[in-house]
Amino acid sequence: MYLLEAKQIHKSFGDNHVLKGVDLSVEEGQVVSIIGPSGSGKSTLLRCLTQLETADAGDISICGMTMTEDRNGKAVYSDKAQLRKIMLDVGLVFQNFQLFPHWSVLRNLTDAQVRVLGRSKQEAEAIARDLLTKMKLSEKENAYPCQLSGGQQQRVAIARALAMSPKILFFDEPTSALDPELIGEVLEIIRELAKQDMTMVIVTHEMTFAREISDKVMFLEQGNVLAFDSPEAIFANASHPRIQAFLSLLNK
Amino acid sequence: MDFFFDLIRMKPETFYSIMEQMLEGTLQALEIFVYTAVLSVPLGVLVAVLRESKLKPVSAVTRFYQLIMRGTPLMLQLMFVMYGPYYMFGIGMNRFFACILAFVINYAAYFGEIFRAGINSIPQGQYEAGKVLGYTRVQTFFHIVLPQVVKRVLPPTGSEFLVLVKDTALANVIAQPQLFDVAKKTAGSTVSVVPLIVAGIIYLLMSAVVEAAFNHGERKLNYYQ
Ligand SMILES: Nc1ncnc2c1ncn2[C@@H]1O[C@H](COP(=O)(O)OP(=O)(O)OP(=O)(O)O)[C@@H](O)[C@H]1O
Ligand SMILES: [Mg+2]
Numbered sequence: 001m002y003l004l005e006a007k008q009i010h011k012s013f014g015d016n017h018v019l020k021g022v023d024l025s026v027e028e029g030q031v032v033s034i035i036g037p038s039g040s041g042k043s044t045l046l047r048c049l050t051q052l053e054t055a056d057a058g059d060i061s062i063c064g065m066t067m068t069e070d071r072n073g074k075a076v077y078s079d080k081a082q083l084r085k086i087m088l089d090v091g092l093v094f095q096n097f098q099l100f101p102h103w104s105v106l107r108n109l110t111d112a113q114v115r116v117l118g119r120s121k122q123e124a125e126a127i128a129r130d131l132l133t134k135m136k137l138s139e140k141e142n143a144y145p146c147q148l149s150g151g152q153q154q155r156v157a158i159a160r161a162l163a164m165s166p167k168i169l170f171f172d173e174p175t176s177a178l179d180p181e182l183i184g185e186v187l188e189i190i191r192e193l194a195k196q197d198m199t200m201v202i203v204t205h206e207m208t209f210a211r212e213i214s215d216k217v218m219f220l221e222q223g224n225v226l227a228f229d230s231p232e233a234i235f236a237n238a239s240h241p242r243i244q245a246f247l248s249l250l251n252k
Numbered sequence: 253m254d255f256f257f258d259l260i261r262m263k264p265e266t267f268y269s270i271m272e273q274m275l276e277g278t279l280q281a282l283e284i285f286v287y288t289a290v291l292s293v294p295l296g297v298l299v300a301v302l303r304e305s306k307l308k309p310v311s312a313v314t315r316f317y318q319l320i321m322r323g324t325p326l327m328l329q330l331m332f333v334m335y336g337p338y339y340m341f342g343i344g345m346n347r348f349f350a351c352i353l354a355f356v357i358n359y360a361a362y363f364g365e366i367f368r369a370g371i372n373s374i375p376q377g378q379y380e381a382g383k384v385l386g387y388t389r390v391q392t393f394f395h396i397v398l399p400q401v402v403k404r405v406l407p408p409t410g411s412e413f414l415v416l417v418k419d420t421a422l423a424n425v426i427a428q429p430q431l432f433d434v435a436k437k438t439a440g441s442t443v444s445v446v447p448l449i450v451a452g453i454i455y456l457l458m459s460a461v462v463e464a465a466f467n468h469g470e471r472k473l474n475y476y477q
Contacts (some may be wrong), residue, residue, distance in 0.1 A: 098381035116386035144476045
């Protein structure tokens, strides 16, 4: 069963046609990586799928719920209630964390559980503490985001997203804002989630990581999907000269 | 004690009578201060929100209002609110009401600008993080954005409050009784500088209290960033 199905997504900013008919389907438990040059539309795609941008045309459905349907080349969005339901099944981890600076780590993890999902404070805290243990951050629950390293902040951000029990988790370059020595600890967490069959869509520039973790890799260039294939096919096979060029450029 | 009254060349009865009037004037000045502060801050939030409205006429009108309030003397505005309705329509205004009204609409314009800058300084990503976690727009504004705005606008808001302490003296132009009015009259009647000095000390004390309160607030919000 597909947890995410997107067909022929188009998105323009003014005259700038950023997404030119992107298809993406993700099965339950799959990890899909999206790679491609800067400005190719990776973030825009993710933002359309997480409702931070509205697509101009195309179909998107998540967890069997229709988010938008294409009618005569125009994306027609579902009603507010449905969109909200979809939103609650979706988690997003930002490049620059976007933790709430005025709240402690624990409150960052519990507030939405209580206020949005209506869980009790005790339940929310139990879930939060459990996640913090998994993130090896138990002793930081009373710290404020500004007191944490970038790697720790990103792990808190991942925990904050997981606390809402999403069915699918999106990452937009989760390690790009981190110092090199802190990247490993965040990738380790994502690896762990993959082992637990978390469905994930990850935009990343970490090619070794993408290759190792992904079930499928999408290569996006100038708003077109150049390839959507197994990591072996993308990385080892020379059948995509453009991809090879991109990868060799990265390895320099 | 006699030495003190010799020094200021004033009879004790006169001095005590002046002090009594000063106390009265201080309370009246505080009244203007408190009413203005309590009413202009929420109105300032509204001004900030209207100014950022996507409806062009709304933001244009708000901007025009702010231009007038910040571009003309408060003294003139006091005169206008107090006597304008009478000159134009023969409507007599209650003095205290006119005084508060003029202060509030003036200060709300300044606070509107401070709060607008504060709201705009919160990164878009905070709204997006709120949205993706399922918060409604109202929840995101009040629980995530506004607390961070409060921290950022506290110092400039404190400065405005300090100005307001001293601006209460401007109520003099519409003969609204308060500390400055008392100081001026008693200085004239006793031909002495003492009432002026006493009034100065009282203004200074009030300012010191306001400043200390805001410093305390800033320190309490220092736990992050
Ligand atoms: N809000 C916006 N308004 C206008 N143009 C935008 C907006 N967001 C993105 N764009 C444009 O869309 C194009 C794709 O940007 P996008 O951020 O999706 O690329 P990306 O693949 O994520 O790049 P990077 O690897 O640098 O993050 C760019 O040309 C960018 O300038
Ligand atoms: Mg990007």
